[in-house]
Structure formats: structure tokens, C-alpha cells
Amino acid sequence: MRNKRKFHFSEYFQSLLLLGVLLVLVVLLSIYSDAFMTGKNWMNILKNHMAHQLILAVGMTFVISTAGIDLSVGSILALSGIILAFALNAGMAIPLAVALALFSAAAMGAVNGLLVANFRINPLIITLGSASVFRGLAIIVTGGTPIYGMPQEFLQLAKGDYWLPIPVLMAAVVLGAALVLSHCTKWGRYTLALGSNCEALRRLGVNVAWQKVSVYALSGFLAGVATLIISARLNTAEATAGSGMEMNAIAAVIMGGTLLSGGKSTLFGTTVACLLLSVIKNGLTMLSVDAQYQEFIIGMLLLLAVVVTDLRQKRLKRSGGDAAPGAAIPKSCSCDAGSDKKTV
Amino acid sequence: MDTVIASEPPLLATEGIAKRFGNIRALQGVDFSVCAGQIAAIVGDNGSGKTTFIKILSGNLRPDSGTIWIQGVSHAFLTPKQSLAAGISTVYQDLSLDDYRDVAANIFLGEELTYGGLFLRKKEMTRIAGDLIRDLNIGIPDITLPVGSFSGGQRQAVAVARAVYHGKKLVIFDEPTAAMGVRESAAVLRLIRSLAQKHMAIIIICHNLHQVYEVADQVSIMRHGKILQTTSTADTPLEQLQQMIIDADEVD
Known part of the structure; x- marks a missing residue:
């Protein structure tokens, strides 16, 4: 009997596919533009494109792995940014204002979680509704006008540098903590189990409702972290901040290989996908390609990643699917590792 | 009513357990008991209340009235946690497995070993899971898949291993062989017998009377939310039990 973990290639197929696309892109971009392959430009990619997106996508990875979705992170980002700006303008100490913004973001996430846990309504509908509510509140309290001017010390959050730019450090800390949370704690296990078999978890005496609330609260909290970076960079808080960012986060999570049906997630894939999206944005800007093409290319990549993975799984199933007769496989990819032995 | 006279006080007993769902009286006063080392089968048609009854024992439903006695301690109801803490675990028909996780993760789901309540002790859990699978003599070649x-059959075995690890005293099986071939059913029944030999109490819900006779010490016939009769398999031939079930039908 084996009890040493083997490396299962299939589990990482989609992430590795993206990594391949990323490498090709990097090679092409460095041929076309001399400025691309410079330390300065890579820092720009990480700091201005990737950091906040990765932070949002990490939260989204947890939410999606519970078979849920959170369409409200963009709105939470806007509203908690406004709370932050109000607090700072009212003369509150920076650490307190930051804590208040993070707390309110987590609270907004927890509201989503409470609704998801207590009603049999699809999280898509719940967070679609709450997204409108939070965005609406943001517009109401600001009257639609942006709030300019944050204290200089706060702006250091975006400009500052401790060996690495602070936004990059923040994203790295978030990713590191998420990896530990996901792989080494009960909380991580229960989050995945919510997605693959919520009923089993409930029967085993785990408080499923609390678990859901905590996942959505974490997603909200991370939207709060992202708002710190964005408001410090733009020196502004506005009601339209973060709009559309939830879609980018969802795209990154799914491209990375996390299953929309829940139960299986990969933070590695999410990170690669975020990097890929950031490189695309940066590269297209450098080549002075119109911004509309970005949308188009990101969409095509998302479709490519999921279609290629699905085609490969179908092929694997045909060649090795009979390896497990009678196996109850509720979702299309759970037979991966089993059929792996025969084909790879 | 025949009763099986046990040599020791029952591990689990219920008295007058009743449960309604709206107008439907799912259970109407169930009296039942099982002793350590004993295999008790519950047979009955669909809708007779078997599943409702085991959901109450596993803490997934609250009875409207009645008492559950576990080793002499009375409970009006159980929560899933209390039920597990009392040493009762259930192998559900759907097995309640997390299909994306390995054997150890499934066995320890909800009861993970941790350092300081925070970090998982993965190596230790894998080792214990491996030992458990070996002890139960289940053929799983790679427990990391x-x-x-x-x-x-292997999935069933993982669910059983979990129930044994969590349960320790009483394991409830809901239709353990329902979707299985002959060889796999035989393996599962052998596993159930070996648990009883380890002095665990077993409740098994099963449609197949031949299989019931292969493993069970006592059989209870359930109908319309009541246990009509409990009899020992040693004293009652299979044909007689079949007749009892048919008679019970005619009484309605």
C-alpha cells in the first residue's frame, strides 16, 4: 500500500498550460519591446497590475472552492475605500482608519456569508444583489464625487519600498498566508469540503454555516486589503472603484484551474493566471494596442484554458475511465488521478 | 412481541421515539435496543421510517418525543457532535465522502489531528489511516489518491474506516450493499462481522434478507414508523421472517 504522496501531473495541467502560454508571451514581448524585459517593468507589472488583482483572486479562490461565487468584491472594495477616506479625512489615525476599513470590508463579506448560509438562494444572486447595495451605498454617501487627498504617510503604502514595493509585499503575504490556510489548516479542508460535499461535513458535526460566513468574510476582508493599495496609489476613493474587478478575479481563478463546481482549488493556478493577465495588460499597453483588445484577449484565453483542459479530460476518461468501475464520480475531473497511471 | 434477551445492558436503547413531518407521522414510538458486540438489522419497506430513525440516532434530526439512552444516560435528542462524541457513527448510503481528497483526509474529516488546534498533522493522519485500512483488511493500493x-467497494471501505475511527462503539450502516456486486457485498459483510467481533455494536439497514441473515444477530421489522417485531436470527428461520413481513402487510 502506498502512503507517500505522488506528483499527479493532471492536477496541475491547467496551471502548467497557463505557465506555458505565459512563457511564450514573455518571449514574444521581449522580442518586440526592449523595455519589457527590464527589472523596472516587471516591478511595474507586479506592483501596479498584479498585486491588488492577486489579493482579490485569492479571496475568490476560497469562495469558488466552496461552490460559491462573490460578485460583490468590487463593490466592497469601493465602499470600504470610501469608509477609509472618510475616516482619514476626519483626522483618524492611519492605523485605526485602516483597521476600520478592513473591519467594515470583512463585515460586508460576512453579510454575504450569512445570507448564503441561511437561505437556499444561489450565491450568484445574493452577491449580485449585495454588490448593487454596496455600490449604491457608496454612491449615496459620496454623492457620486470622488474623495481626493489622503495623508502623505498613507500614500507611502503604494509608493513605499521595503526591499520590495509595499503592494507586492502585501500580495506576497496574502498569498503565503492563503497557502498555509489552504493546505495546513482545518479551515482550509472544511472550505474545500463545503464545495465537494457540504452535507457530509454537516453530518460530521462541523458548523457549516459558520464556515461559509468565514469564507465570504475573508473574501470581503481581502477586498478591503486591495482597497488600501488602490486608494493609496490613486490618492482617491470613489464609488466606481473596483468595478469589473470581480470579473477579472473570477476569470483568473477559473483559468488557473479551480473548479467552478467547488471542491478543488489551486492557488498556484490562480497566481499564474493573475500574472498572465497582468503581463497581457502591460504588454499590450507597451505595444500601444487598444484597450478594447485586452478584454477580447483575456476572454479568448479564459475559453482556451477551460476548453483545452476539458478536451484533455475527455480523452483521459476514454482511455482510462474504466480503471475505476462503479466509482461514483460526481464531477468531471475527480477521476483525473486514477486514470493518470495508465495514460501519463 | 419477542424480545432478544441480552446478557448485558444495551449500549443504545430508544423509548417511544416519535417524529412528524407535517401531517406525516414518520415515527410513532420506536422502542429499540442494541448491545455491544451485537449486530441488529432493521428491515422494512421504503417509507417505513428506517432512515428517519437512524438520522435521529446520528443527530441529524430531532425527535418530537421519546428518549435515547446511551450507556444508561438519557438524551431527548442528539446533535451530530454529541452523537459522535458518544461513539456513534453512521455509514450513509451515499457514503458522505469528499471525492477530491485522499483516504486520510476523509477518515479524519471533522476530527482532524492538529498541532495546537491549528495546523494539520498530515503525516500522522496518513500513518493512522494506513494502519486502519490495513487492520480492516481492505484492499486499497494507494491511499494518497x-x-x-x-x-x-473501496469507497465503502473508506466510509467504514471513518465510521470505525469516529464511532468506536456503535456503527450504523444505511444500505451498505445497495449498489454492490456479489464479491464486494461479501467483503463489506465480512467487515461488518469483524467490527462486531471487536465488541462494537452494529445497526444495519438492509433490504436483502439473505444478507441480513448472513450477519445479523437480531432483526427488527419496521412498518409505518413502528417496530412491529424484533426477533433473533438464530431462533427464526428466514422463511418464517418472510412470513412475518407478509403477515405484517396483511394486518394493515
Whole structure:
């Protein structure tokens, strides 16, 4: 009997596919533009494109792995940014204002979680509704006008540098903590189990409702972290901040290989996908390609990643699917590792 | 009514357990008991209340009235946690497995070993899971694979291993052989017998009377939310039990 973990290639197929696309892109971009392959430009990619997106996508990875979705992170980002700006303008100490913004973001996430846990309504509908509510509140309290001017010390959050730019450090800390949370704690296990078999978890005496609330609260909290970076960079808080960012986060999570049906997630894939999206944005800007093409290319990549993975799984199933007769496989990819032995 | 006279006080007993769902009286006063080392089967048609009854024992439903006695301690109801803490665990018909996780993760789901309540002790859990699988003599070649890739029998075995690890005193099986071939059913029944030999109490819900006779010490016939009769398999031939079930039908 084996009890040493083997490396299962299939589990990482989609992430590795993206990594391949990323490498090709990097090679092409460095041929076309001399400025691309410079330390300065890579820092720009990480700091201005990737950091906040990765932070949002990490939260989204947890939410999606519970078979849920959170369409409200963009709105939470806007509203908690406004709370932050109000607090700072009212003369509150920076650490307190930051804590208040993070707390309110987590609270907004927890509201989503409470609704998801207590009603049999699809999280898509719940967070679609709450997204409108939070965005609406943001517009109401600001009257639609942006709030300019944050204290200089706060702006250091975006400009500052401790060996690495602070936004990059923040994203790295978030990713590191998420990896530990996901792989080494009960909380991580229960989050995945919510997605693959919520009923089993409930029967085993785990408080499923609390678990859901905590996942959505974490997603909200991370939207709060992202708002710190964005408001410090733009020196502004506005009601339209973060709009559309939830879609980018969802795209990154799914491209990375996390299953929309829940139960299986990969933070590695999410990170690669975020990097890929950031490189695309940066590269297209450098080549002075119109911004509309970005949308188009990101969409095509998302479709490519999921279609290629699905085609490969179908092929694997045909060649090795009979390896497990009678196996109850509720979702299309759970037979991966089993059929792996025969084909790879 | 025949009763099986046990040599020791029952591990689990229920008295007058009743449960309604709206107008439907799912259970109407169930009296039942099982002793350590004993295999008690409950047979009955669909809708007779078997599943409702075991959901109450496993803490997934609250009875409207009645008492559950576990080793002499009375409970009006159980929560899933209390039920597990009392040493009762259930192997559900759907097995309640997390198909994407490996054997150890499934066995320890909800009861993970941790350092300081925070970090998982993965190596230790894998080792214990391996020992458990070996002890139960279940053929699983690679316990690090996700259980979704296993055969029906292997998945059942993982669910049993978990129940044994969590349960320790009483394991409830809901239709353990329902979707299985002859060889796999035989393996599962052998596993159930070996648990009873380890002095665990077993409740098994089963449609197949031949299989019931292969393993069970006592059989209870359930109908319309009541236990009509409990009899010992040693004293009652299979044909007689079949007749009892048919008679019970005619009484309605």
C-alpha cells in the first residue's frame, strides 16, 4: 500500500498550460519591446497590475472552492475605500482608519456569508444583489464625487519600498498566508469540503454555516486589503472603484484551474493566471494596442484554458475511465488521478 | 412481541421515539435496543421510517418525543457532535465522502489531528489511516489518491474506516450493499462481522434478507414508523421472517 504522496501531473495541467502560454508571451514581448524585459517593468507589472488583482483572486479562490461565487468584491472594495477616506479625512489615525476599513470590508463579506448560509438562494444572486447595495451605498454617501487627498504617510503604502514595493509585499503575504490556510489548516479542508460535499461535513458535526460566513468574510476582508493599495496609489476613493474587478478575479481563478463546481482549488493556478493577465495588460499597453483588445484577449484565453483542459479530460476518461468501475464520480475531473497511471 | 434477551445492558436503547413531518407521522414510538458486540438489522419497506430513525440516532434530526439512552444516560435528542462524541457513527448510503481528497483526509474529516488546534498533522493522519485500512483488511493500493477514483467497494471501505475511527462503539450502516456486486457485498459483510467481533455494536439497514441473515444477530421489522417485531436470527428461520413481513402487510 502506498502512503507517500505522488506528483499527479493532471492536477496541475491547467496551471502548467497557463505557465506555458505565459512563457511564450514573455518571449514574444521581449522580442518586440526592449523595455519589457527590464527589472523596472516587471516591478511595474507586479506592483501596479498584479498585486491588488492577486489579493482579490485569492479571496475568490476560497469562495469558488466552496461552490460559491462573490460578485460583490468590487463593490466592497469601493465602499470600504470610501469608509477609509472618510475616516482619514476626519483626522483618524492611519492605523485605526485602516483597521476600520478592513473591519467594515470583512463585515460586508460576512453579510454575504450569512445570507448564503441561511437561505437556499444561489450565491450568484445574493452577491449580485449585495454588490448593487454596496455600490449604491457608496454612491449615496459620496454623492457620486470622488474623495481626493489622503495623508502623505498613507500614500507611502503604494509608493513605499521595503526591499520590495509595499503592494507586492502585501500580495506576497496574502498569498503565503492563503497557502498555509489552504493546505495546513482545518479551515482550509472544511472550505474545500463545503464545495465537494457540504452535507457530509454537516453530518460530521462541523458548523457549516459558520464556515461559509468565514469564507465570504475573508473574501470581503481581502477586498478591503486591495482597497488600501488602490486608494493609496490613486490618492482617491470613489464609488466606481473596483468595478469589473470581480470579473477579472473570477476569470483568473477559473483559468488557473479551480473548479467552478467547488471542491478543488489551486492557488498556484490562480497566481499564474493573475500574472498572465497582468503581463497581457502591460504588454499590450507597451505595444500601444487598444484597450478594447485586452478584454477580447483575456476572454479568448479564459475559453482556451477551460476548453483545452476539458478536451484533455475527455480523452483521459476514454482511455482510462474504466480503471475505476462503479466509482461514483460526481464531477468531471475527480477521476483525473486514477486514470493518470495508465495514460501519463 | 419477542424480545432478544441480552446478557448485558444495551449500549443504545430508544423509548417511544416519535417524529412528524407535517401531517406525516414518520415515527410513532420506536422502542429499540442494541448491545455491544451485537449486530441488529432493521428491515422494512421504503417509507417505513428506517432512515428517519437512524438520522435521529446520528443527530441529524430531532425527535418530537421519546428518549435515547446511551450507556444508561438519557438524551431527548442528539446533535451530530454529541452523537459522535458518544461513539456513534453512521455509514450513509451515499457514503458522505469528499471525492477530491485522499483516504486520510476523509477518515479524519471533522476530527482532524492538529498541532495546537491549528495546523494539520498530515503525516500522522496518513500513518493512522494506513494502519486502519490495513487492520480492516481492505484492499486499497494507494491511499494518497483521491477517493473519487476508487471502486464502489473501496469507497465503502473508506466510509467504514471513518465510521470505525469516529464511532468506536456503535456503527450504523444505511444500505451498505445497495449498489454492490456479489464479491464486494461479501467483503463489506465480512467487515461488518469483524467490527462486531471487536465488541462494537452494529445497526444495519438492509433490504436483502439473505444478507441480513448472513450477519445479523437480531432483526427488527419496521412498518409505518413502528417496530412491529424484533426477533433473533438464530431462533427464526428466514422463511418464517418472510412470513412475518407478509403477515405484517396483511394486518394493515
